[in-house]
Amino acid sequence: MAEKDNSSAGKDYQINVPYSQEAFFLKGCNHLDWGMQSRLSQIFNPKTGRTVMLAFDHGYIMGPTTGLERLDLVVPELAEDVDCLMGTRGALRNCIPPTYHKGIALRCSAGSSVLDEDMSHEIIGVDVEDAIRLNASCMAIQTFIGAPGEKSSIENLCKTVDAGNRYGIATLGVIAVGKQMERTTKFFLLATRMVAEFGAQIIKTYYCEDFEKVVAACPAPIVIAGGKKLPEADALEMAYRAISEGAAGVDMGRNIFQAENPKAMARAIHKVVHDGLDGKQSYEFYLATK
Numbered sequence: 474m475a476e477k478d479n480s481s482a483g484k485d486y487q488i489n490v491p492y493s494q495e496a497f498f499l500k501g502c503n504h505l506d507w508g509m510q511s512r513l514s515q516i517f518n519p520k521t522g523r524t525v526m527l528a529f530d531h532g533y534i535m536g537p538t539t540g541l542e543r544l545d546l547v548v549p550e551l552a553e554d555v556d557c558l559m560g561t562r563g564a565l566r567n568c569i570p571p572t573y574h575k576g577i578a579l580r581c582s583a584g585s586s587v588l589d590e591d592m593s594h595e596i597i598g599v600d601v602e603d604a605i606r607l608n609a610s611c612m613a614i615q616t617f618i619g620a621p622g623e624k625s626s627i628e629n630l631c632k633t634v635d636a637g638n639r640y641g642i643a644t645l646g647v648i649a650v651g652k653q654m655e656r657t658t659k660f661f662l663l664a665t666r667m668v669a670e671f672g673a674q675i676i677k678t679y680y681c682e683d684f685e686k687v688v689a690a691c692p693a694p695i696v697i698a699g700g701k702k703l704p705e706a707d708a709l710e711m712a713y714r715a716i717s718e719g720a721a722g723v724d725m726g727r728n729i730f731q732a733e734n735p736k737a738m739a740r741a742i743h744k745v746v747h748d749g750l751d752g753k754q755s756y757e758f759y760l761a762t763k
């Protein structure tokens with residue numbers, strides 16, 4: 474039985490102080506439940522509202538990609554320099570120490586390999602229960618707007634959003650560019666808006682011309698994929714432009730782990746995303762660090 478608390482001295486209800494009603498720091502995420510916001514805070518740094526995600530899920534379509542031949546050696550080494558790891562459940566279970574406590578973006582769609590001419594017919598390869606067992610912060614689903622598998626990829630996305638909403642895990646909608654699509658601003662405006670309207674809480678897309686318009690029209694935070702390997706200075710400049718035009722972060726793979734010095738590159742990207750360095754300053758930082 475609780476003890477009686479008869480003492481009226483020493484209590485201060487601060488009745489003149491308005492109750493704290495802070496808005497959540499991420500665009501479009503104010504109405505989400507506590508659990509989902511908590512998981513999003515594992516991915517995005519609440520101080521800057523941004524994230525550096527390391528994508529290393531390439532093996533699910535490409536096998537042992539250059540730079541990722543040994544996941545167990547490469548990824549834990551880079552993990553300390555990024556906010557979130559994006560990988561498959563096999564890679565996580567086999568190669569990432571469970572003592573890692575930052576964000577996890579779990580690759581949950583699965584499909585055919587790069588040997589297939591049309592890779593747009595994916596399935597949901599990981600269900601929400603396994604995502605929870607892996608303590609995932611969000612579930613990543615590939616969408617193929619304008620490709621033959623468009624409709625089924627949207628079905629995968631919507632089912633995952635529904636499951637994620639039930640359990641408090643966000644869905645990261647990844648915009649894939651099918652072979653038949655061109656990387657135009659018009660395409661990215663369409664695709665990002667669609668995927669956000671289907672309920673994805675985070676959108677991953679490519680940087681493009683007039684990127685500010687893509688950000689403005691998308692009601693959810695956008696992170697950019699790095700794409701094919703660029704010279705380090707160009708990749709840093711692209712990251713800088715994306716951030717200065719409204720991206721909430723980067724989800725970069727090859728431009729980090731295929732860099733001449735991956736660790737220095739991860740740190741330089743971090744400087745752009747969280748510390749306001751521009752492309753030139755961050756490249757100088759990269760050269761000095763490597």
Ligand code: R5P
Pocket residue numbers: 528529530531534559647698699700701724725726727728
């Ligand atoms: C590819 O299918 C994956 O979604 C990658 O995570 C994505 O392409 C990002 O990696 P990168 O920066 O190498 O393009």
